Amino acid sequence: MKTPMHRIGPISAVLLVFLACCTLSAAAAPIIHREVTLSDGVATITYTVDAEQPFALGIVESVPEGWTFPDIESAVSTAPYFEIDRTARKIAFFVCNDVRAASYTLTGAGDGVEGFVTEWVDLCELSPSPREGREGWRVLGAESA
Numbered sequence: 001m002k003t004p005m006h007r008i009g010p011i012s013a014v015l016l017v018f019l020a021c022c023t024l025s026a027a028a029a030p031i032i033h034r035e036v037t038l039s040d041g042v043a044t045i046t047y048t049v050d051a052e053q054p055f056a057l058g059i060v061e062s063v064p065e066g067w068t069f070p071d072i073e074s075a076v077s078t079a080p081y082f083e084i085d086r087t088a089r090k091i092a093f094f095v096c097n098d099v100r101a102a103s104y105t106l107t108g109a110g111d112g113v114e115g116f117v118t119e120w121v122d123l124c125e126l127s128p129s130p131r132e133g134r135e136g137w138r139v140l141g142a143e144s145a
Helices: 010-027
Strands: 031-039 042-050 056-062 082-085 090-096 101-108 117-122 137-139
Touching: 031 117, 042 056, 042 090, 090 101
Parallel strands: none
Antiparallel strands: 031 042, 042 101, 056 090, 056 117, 082 090, 117 137
8 A cells, every 4th residue: 555655756855865965974074183282382283083084184274473393394293294384384284094193393382272273174075176265164163164
């Protein structure tokens, strides 16, 4: 015996698939953890990423006045993919499937939290359009992230 409850039309089926995809993409959003370890004026900041594979993230941190990077690159970070802009006071990391953590060291006074701004972007979500702006970037700890 068939009842109207058991019938799913093509529009309903498409709607269900769409809702399932939206739910899956929201559940698959990466989570970035930032941990600070302080010892005698030296801060080690570590990012770890919880994400389903495949993933590729760009992380950029702006460092406030009063903090300095070591002069030697290898003393800043052992991450395989990072770049420092000392003039702009920024450090950038690339983390992906096989690299789930990145850390760096700097010296200064403070708690290693106040004044630091961390932004990240899910590189798998970006389009190849050169007009794509900052819409994909999220601030770590902001409500929209």
